[in-house]
Amino acid sequence: MNTRTDATRSDSAFARVIAIAGKETVDTFRDRRTILVMLATSIAAGPVMLMLILNLLASQVDKARELKLPVVGAEHAPALVAFLHRQQVTVSAAPDDYAAQVRNGDLEVVLEIDARFGADVAAGKPGIVRLVFDRSRDRARAAIDQTESLLHAYEREWGRARLLLRGVSPDVAAPLAVERRDLATPQSSGSLVLFLVAYYGLFAAVIGGMAAALDSTAGERERQSLEPLLMTPAAPVELAIGKWLAVVALNALVVLLTLSGFYLTLRFGPLPAVGIPFLFGSAELARFLIVLVPLIMLTPAVLLYVGGRGRTFKEAQSNVSVLLFVVSILPVVQLFLQRKEPAWLTWVPVSGQYALLNRALRGEALPVFLLAQSYVVPVAVTALALLAVARLFAREAILAGRS
């Protein structure tokens, strides 16, 4: 009788792995709360942050454009004031305590025209104007720079007019023409947005499968369903691979949703008119996915191992938080290390991916050898972690912790 039934049954490890992965996937998606939190964080959080930051940038740009300039002694240089008016600057009379107001941040910059301005100019000497500002205030920097460049522009215009009056070409006095080509595309404020997109992409790949990985290991132990599972024909390594596949699929989905969120926001979102210092189109989306594949594979394997060591979901969670901290701090460290990144960094998981994501965002090509480098360590660690998970499942101690 047993030979009859056995004959109709398959003994396919592949079929078992698929059955395990399928069950874990169904199980995860039935957990409505976890799925909702996951979707909320992956789809919404990134784009919302992006909008907030872009709007902040836009308000700074607007502020710079509508320069308000309090002037002391406007009557001494009517031509200069007229020039400022022509440049759309709102000129006003400065209050008496302007120095104090600049110091406490109420005023960003004040133009002080010397009382002897008219007399000096008439005598052929340079007229004196003073800019009163507080360099330590970041917010004022745009206004200060703008006022300075306006004054320089006025100076040039005035000088050219004088030379022309004397029959000299203005080019004689300007032997050097400085043209600016800024190659550091992601400048200060722009690099924050850049950092955000790369960081969120990275984070999605790390955190996407966390709940599922812990539930299918520590959760399985906690609800005492692991022991019966270990008595089935499924070998420990099949269990490890099946569970891993399910978490990897979920992780990939979370990453895809997160990146799609960015893609759609940058493409169709009501973005303020601010120069975004990078492109994030479908090509960048694809590059991001290619860069993140190693992490999408690696983190579930590590999480399964950490989860498998925990007797309960809670215990596993607190172990994982240490891991999460390290992973989340790495890109921040890289952001503040202003130096050029060392070449070996591409070998390091997380750091390597972050560096490559930045490259992709800057529109640079991703050389195949760099990608290959960034794959090596994660693939090896994934394999090791899965073997470790299988060993964990095969250990008798996994049944302990209870009577």
Added chain:
Amino acid sequence: MIVVNGIAKAFGKRGEVKAVAGVTFAAPDGEITGLLGPNGAGKTTLLRILATLIRPDAGAATVDGLDVVRDRFAVRRRIGVLSDARGLYPRLTARENIRYYGALHGLAGGELERRVDDLVHVLGIDGIADRRAQGFSQGERMKVAIARALVHDPHAILLDEPTNGLDIMSTRALRELLRGLRAQGKCLLFSTHVMQEVSALCDRIVILGGGQVVATGTANELVTLAGENALEDAFVRLLGSGEGLAA
């Protein structure tokens, strides 16, 4: 047929906790064999060894001639185990819980569905079969766990304290099921510390105490052996004290 020969297993860093210390007995096909013993007698450890979960330090055990260490995957196909740990997946329905184990045993398609349907019917869980296991009562959980253990139609069936936490109706239904399986020629081995279970069901009793076999025989044989009138008295006499019975 389950044959246990001199099995020993110790736990702890230096093996100072001897859970099972040289147990030998046989559980023939077509019979229900009861492992009777107080808490801590080594019943669960013994069943885990037979279920291939842990390896014995010494001795050997076979299921239908297959060694539980060397041929453990072949053994797993022939045994159905209701272990001490019997957690279900709370977000899966009863049917899905059973089906998962069927799939792991290599069942698929129509055969798997037929098998699941049969068990759902036999165990009388039609009403809850498509509900999630989340809110199941202890009895309902137990029935699903039994169905899960039997889904691949195993030849040998191991049950660790199967009536724990069951009400009278469920206990009776379980007894009926086990008798039905015995009639099919299966080899049943179940552990318990409840005396009524043994006398109501078992063809043969193995009394364990302190990790060793204290006595073997039918209920009547044991009573005669101990010179007592009731099995419970025989049990206490054979163990040499009242240890564990209060539990």
